[in-house]
Amino acid sequence: MEEGGLKKRGASGEKKDLFHVIHKVPAGDSPYVRAKHLQLVEKDPEAAILWFHEAINARDRVDSALKDMAVVMKQQDRGAEAIEAIRSFRHLCSKQAQESLDNLLVDLYKKCGRIEEQIKLLKQKLHMIYLGEAFNGKTTKTARSHGKKFQISIKQETARILGNLGWAYMQQHNYDAAEVVYHKAQMIEPDANKACNLGLCLIRQGRFNEARHVLEDVIHRRLSGSHDWKIVKKAEELMDEIHMQPAITALELNFDMEEEIMERIDLMINHWSPFRSRRLPIFEEISTLRDQIAC
Incomplete structure (x- = not known):
């Protein structure tokens, strides 16, 4: 009887464990666990937000x-509230969590149309790479997308941030700045999507x-990402736009750009101190944009 009872309890425990695996909900009865259950199982985002807030106040995960x-909050179109929440509570988070919180803020600024704040944060992230402080001092980190884990390098992260910065400048119609940033991104890691944006x-x-x-x-599949038909289609549409334009002489690149671009980006990439010990090899691979265009 006792043995049978043990088996029954074991089966019940296994079933409970399987539930947590299927629904990706942590085990336990804490405020955070309750919040995740509301988010993922009961599909009640408003209640989940309240319990996540309770978990923060209780210092629970x-x-x-x-x-x-x-x-x-972002999914509920409450981006402004999400921004304020991160600003208010990030001091309670670990040092290891700060970088992912910044990534969230970048997305939230973009969603809310707060371009100036997005640009400022992207430049700050570039500066952290310059100082060797990104990825908590490591050269790679584990990222997650659509439930899958993969490794991302400092080089890839730098190109990604520059791509986002270029797009932010595009939203401001600051095409001189956007062009410089996209060129630098392509010099680090050529990519079909960034090529379309540069085009x-x-x-x-x-x-x-x-x-x-x-x-x-892009159209001739010479760049990484050109296998994506959506990107190729975008490039073809841009080519059609070019064909409809009257032939004019190409303009010279305006290097009299806003001072902050030259100081924040070129300083980080091209003006290294010879005494800096945490210098990253990625920036040594990049020559100045002027020299590239002159060639």
């Missing part, structure tokens, strides 16, 4: 509770011949 709360940037400046050369690399 604060790192995860704040990130999850901000994500649910669009050049088109907006009336530099159609240069844009055509950039877009041809």
Whole structure:
């Protein structure tokens, strides 16, 4: 009888464990566990937000509770509240959580149309790479997308941040700044999507011949990401836009750019101190944009 009872309890425990695995809900009865259950099982985002807040106040898995709360708020079109929540509670989070919180803020600023704040944070992230403080001092980190884990390098992260910065400048119609940033991103890690955005940037400046050369690399599958038919289609649509434009002489690149671009980006990439011990090899690979264009 006792043995049978043990088996029954074991089966019940296994079933409970299987429930947590299937629904990706942590085990236990804490405020954070309750919040995750409301979010993932009961599908009640408003109640989940309240319990995530309760978890933060109770210091229960604060790192995860704040990130999850901000994500649910974003999904509920409460981006401004999510921004304020991160600003208010991030001091309670660990040092290891700060970088992912910044990534969340970048997305939230973009969603809310707060471009200036997005640009400021992206530059701050570049500065952390310059100082060797990104990835908690490591050269790679584990990221997650659609439930899958993968490794991302400092080089890839730098190109990604520059791509986001270029797009932010595009939203401000600051095409000079966007072009410089996209060129630097492509020098680090050529990519079809960034090439399309660079092509669009050049088109907006009336530099159609240069844009055509950039877009041809995408259409002819010469760049990483060109296997994505959506990106190729985008490049083809931009080429069609070029064909409808009157032939004009390409404009010279305006290097009299806003002072902050030259100081924040070129300083980080091109003006290294010879005494800096945490210098990253990635920036040594990048020559100045002027030299590249002059060639």
